Amino acid sequence: MNIEDKKIYSDKWFEYLQSQICKQFEEIEKDSKSTKKFISNTWNKKKRGGGGIYNILTNGKIFDKVGVNKSTVSGIFSKKFRKNIYGAERNGKYWASGISVVAHMKNPKIPAMHFNTRFIVTSKSWFGGGIDLTPSIKDNKEEKYFHSKLRVVCNENKKNYNKYKKWCDRYFFLPHRNEKRGIGGIFFDYEIGNWEKNFKFIREVGMTFIQLSEKIIKRKMNVKYNDSDKDRQLLKRGRYVEFNLLYDRGTKFGLNSGGNTEAILMSLPPIAKWK
Secondary structure, eight states: OOHHHHHHHHHHHHHHHHHHHHHHHHHHHHHTTOOOOOEEEEEEOSSSSEEEEEEEEESOSSEEEEEEEEEEEEEEOOHHHHTTSTTOTTTOEEEEEEEEEEEEESSTTSOEEEEEEEEEESSSEEEEEEEEEEOSSOOHHHHHHHHHHHHHHHHHTTOOHHHHHHHHHHHSEETTTTEESSSEEEEEEEEOSOHHHHHHHHHHHHHHHHHHHHHHHHHHTTOOOOHHHHHHHHHHHHHHHHHHHHTOHHHHHHHHTTOOHHHHGGGSOSSOOOO
16 A cells, blocks of 8 residues: 555544544533534645644533544644654655544543544654543542553554553653643554554554543543532643643644644643642
């Protein structure tokens, strides 16, 4: 399969996955007697080179704010930024397609969720992505279930779960606070080699996120909470904001590739708090 075909297959998969995740989340809102639905926004780069669709649902009964973004962009990185991207050092050319999901929940007993997968082409080509949770209230049973499901999808695709878990723990860390953002998950990048096998893994990671998110949300969607719980959630969201603005590679990549600012910053919660 040539690289152009690989781009097409990847792009179509991310488009399909976006529709499935939005459908699932709207069904969860419906189950809670909510009529909230996603608002879809289409954007294009100011200069030729693709664009995307970012879908946002806000102020639901389950989701305080959730964004499900899919984009496909191409162009040339600035000379300053290209040295940071594998295979772009020489001429800065790139093509990238991917999906990103960030869900901030109304109920503080349900963790914030993040998922993304991507296919990037420079002079090299590779897959990357991950899934992680940021709870504001610890739940050992939930944490065990979450990590066990990620281990299964890695093992079934002959991927190194322990490596991806450690990578996730290192990545989602706030040095200025000396603390983790959440409970981790898996994080992987530069997946090269057998494209078909890696593409299968990417698809199964996406379907695992759909299964995980539904189970975790439905388990707690009717659990009561108090003002103290909400306060803890808002403080934890502050940490989320700090990480995404100071350290997140996806945020930096999006802003340096001519992406849509609103779509890139959809990861930020609607309300956060600092002491």
